[in-house]
Amino acid sequence: MTCNCDYILPTAAGWQSHYDNCRPHWEMTNGKPCPKNEDRTIRLQNPHLAALECDVLYHLGLDTKNYDLPAMFGDVKFVCMGGTKLRMRELARYLGEVLQTPTDLVNITKHSHRYAMYKVGPVLCVNHGIGIPSLTIVLEEVIKLLHYARARDPVIIRVGTSGGLGIPAGSVVISAGAFNGTLEQVYDIPVMGKVRKLPAVFDRRLNQELQSLVPDDAEYRTFCGITMAANEFYRGQARLDGPFCDYTAADKMAFLSRLVSLGVRNIEMEATAFAAITHEAGMRATDVCVTYLDRLKGDQVTPSAETLASWQKRPMEVIGKYIKKYCELKLKK
Template sequence: MSFDKDELRDEYPDGTVRLRNPNIELMDQDILYHLALGSGSHDLVEMFGDVKFVCLGGTPKRMEQFAYTIMAEIGHKLPCGTTLHDISQFSYRYSMYKVGPVLCISHGMGIPSVGILLHEVIKLMYHAKVRDPVFFRIGTCGGIGFEGGNVIISEEAVDGNLRNIYELTVLGKNIQRPAKLDKRLVRELKSLADPEDPYDTVTGKTMCTYDFYEGQGRLDGAFCDFTEADKMEYLESIHKAGVVNIEMESLAFAALTHHAGIKAAVVCVTLLDRLKGDQMLAPKEVSDEWQQRPTKLVCRYIKRYLQMKGRLSLDGHGSIAVKSPRRFKLVQQESENYD
């Protein structure tokens, strides 16, 4: 479970994350506003130094459920008298749960939301001196040629023009960053698909859009300046180009993790086949079960890794560790007030 030789590595010799920002080391303290944490207020090494896996998903509820699932899978035991704790509850933006070496965090919806979170989570890995972390995005998507309930492992992320780049404007200039995912990790995840699973697990290109309606060719938004025929021509063209699903986060997720030299993968479940419609019609109990399917695959990977390393049933770090009570209170206030 290592990087391919041609993968980007941007870390220190001991495997800890190296930031591409010299300003951070010059700061008195680095406040992670949207996580309600700070390098001066919290002992981040004590709290997060044992993290190996960072699992991101859309909603706080989904990631809380994932935290309980992975806790059972790896046999992690909470200290007597304690419960699972939302570490970032005072940010009121994202939720974060820690289960031994696994960090479970909600990322919200869309590229801006996941981008903000990743900047701070990558900095958190740096401050906590985490070694060789592996990031997963676990989510939902619209299938292209695949019915609801199938699991898609992204081979690469592309934008609406099928470009494998994440483009943003910085100081008035357009910056393009390659949106690459770890190829070996894709293969390892695919190998863990169970032939007995009542659904397919496939790999392919994931299209990431900046919009749910017009950007994904839906006919049911507040605006629509194209026809059903236009939509179908476009969807069939991207399907022929190897696109198997559409969602709204993978482009930024792939580009920022790659830029940081972090091994990452995207695993989603399809909620419908966009070649057959725009709206999901499956009953809630069915879609709820579908959403557990990518979770199961990621859990298999994590459990196998920990078994190989002899690290199951860890008590680990995770409790709030305050270095400075005064700064701790200030960080809470800053996070509550920061827009």
């Protein structure tokens, strides 16, 4: 079986030669068929969907009967996801400028009253709320949407904020993988009374491509490392400033130092589920976050609103350069 990678950037020295969802690479690594069709569209792994006359994507306010999903989304190559509606609107506006693509920033999912989704050329910008439960709802419906739209080999990138570990505040972290709260590189999902552990891994080649576009003279540093995804903001992240705390400051520092020794560079609340679900779907994905603080130095976010707003643009800049490169190399041929 031959490689079917849809390369975004030409291979450079030291890079992975294939994306993780290259069909022969996937099947050799995972020991099962790649959930990607020959034409690079997504093959859903749920036989029950074939019995549905109409699949209602309830949380997106869309369905397969009343909307022409291939016409609306068939050209989507990138999906950018982030926590807040405002941040995704700002990202859509920014990408419109980068790609020189006019957009009126219409919220496609406004009828659902739950999430916001904007389309700019080959890019969807979708907010996912805070935490894994909110993320998984919209992420799984977006995957079905891309399947029904027959989008070819889409790339999904989470754009977020986080707390850093031993790195300067304002740094950008590109996730190499994700740990859960018990420091396993898995997403734990209870299914019918039993816990399944899904591997939480991101595409290595995609990370290498993204990191290559950060200029050496950037005003911020970029790191590639493990991300810890917590299920809770305070105790789940070993903070001392929550309403409850039954451990000492020394306990906190010992735990955070252990994370650093394991290669963890930041903490947020979505990475394990995001990595595991996109990997299970056979999709290229990664998590690109700015850090608001160094957790080894404190727990509270103290920079000004203006500073935080400027830092939020840093992951957008990295992703914008990447998507622009794709459009230059692929769409203008």
